Amino acid sequence: MKRSPFIPSTSTGPSRPTNASSIPYAGRRSSTPRTGQSNAEAAKFNGAANGEESPYLRxxxxxxxxxxxxxxxxxxHYATGDVTTQSGSVGQWAIRMGRxxxxxxxxxxxxxxxxxxGQPIAFFQRNDANPDDLATNYGRLRQRLQAAGVMAxxxxxxxxxxxxxxxxxPVHVTGFASLIQDWRSDFGTAVSGGxxxxxxxxxxxxCGNTTAVNLREAQRRTRPASPQTGRSS
Structure with a gap:
């Protein structure tokens, strides 16, 4: 398979997919990388995503x-979209995007x-004293990226x-600013431009309520931290 001009290959090895680009999934749900809450977790609720699976998605x-x-x-593992919290699970959103x-x-x-x-922004923060802390969401994802050899x-x-x-x-905006700063220091250090x-x-x-109006407006008004950050409404 040819390489995309803007999706570089990772290093390769006997058990590593050749020329694989690395896209960590951060997301959580209002119940929450990809990373974040449940909408990023993208568990199966209605309809199957197994038709999107591919030997080129890992x-x-x-x-x-x-x-x-x-x-x-x-x-x-081969990536799968219809199950969560298991080996190779990436959720339906990720498997469709990846395909x-x-x-x-x-x-x-x-x-x-x-x-x-169902987790607040505090749940996703890095433990600065031990960034690889497996008791934290950040540490688990960071360790996976490191062990796969693709964090940079x-x-x-x-x-x-x-x-x-x-x-x-205030809690959300401050928490996200801290989180993206940590991502920038840890992820994509070998990628031109980050x-x-x-x-x-x-x-x-x-989630069936209208209590996030102010937070949604704050997300809309928050200026991207750099040209490498985009926002979608």
Missing amino acids: SFGSSTSDGPISGADRVW RLVDTYKVPVALFNGAHG QVRGVLWYQGESDNDNV SRYYVYQVRTSP
């Missing part, structure tokens, strides 16, 4: 929140889902989270 380890289980899974990248650019893609439903080649991070911050704008970050506003009526 994931490393497991998205489980159990630290010891996460730490023990250090193997590449379109494979079909369009003819490159293998590595997907990492670090989302966890991360091309993009997708983030959807906010509902579980209960419209507490990793790309795609930030999604919470929905107008997330």
Whole structure:
């Protein structure tokens, strides 16, 4: 398969997908990388995504929140979209996006889902004293990327989270600013210009309520931290 001009290959090895680009999944749900809450976790609710699976879509380890289980899974798996928190699970959002990248650019893609439903922004923060802390969401994802040998080649991070911050704008804005600063220091250090970050506003009526109006407005008004950061409404 040819390489896309803007999706570089990672280093290769006996158990590593050749020319795989690395896209960690950050997301969480208002219940929350990709990373963030449940909309990023993208579990199966209606309809199947198994038709999007491909031998050119891989994931490393497991998205489980159990630290010891996460730490023990250090193997590449075929990516799957219809199950969560299991080896190779990436969610339906990621598997669909990954398949379109494979079909369009003819490159293998590595997907990492670090989302966890129903968690506030504090749940996703790095433990600065121990960035690889398996007791933290950040540490589990970071360890998976390191063990896969792709942390420096991360091309993009997708983030959807906010509902579980209960419209507490200062807490969310401050927490996200800290989180993206840590991502920038850890991810994509070998990528020219750095990793790309795609930030999604919470929905107008997330999870059946309308209590996130102020937070949604704050997300809209927040200026991207750099040209490598994009926002979607």
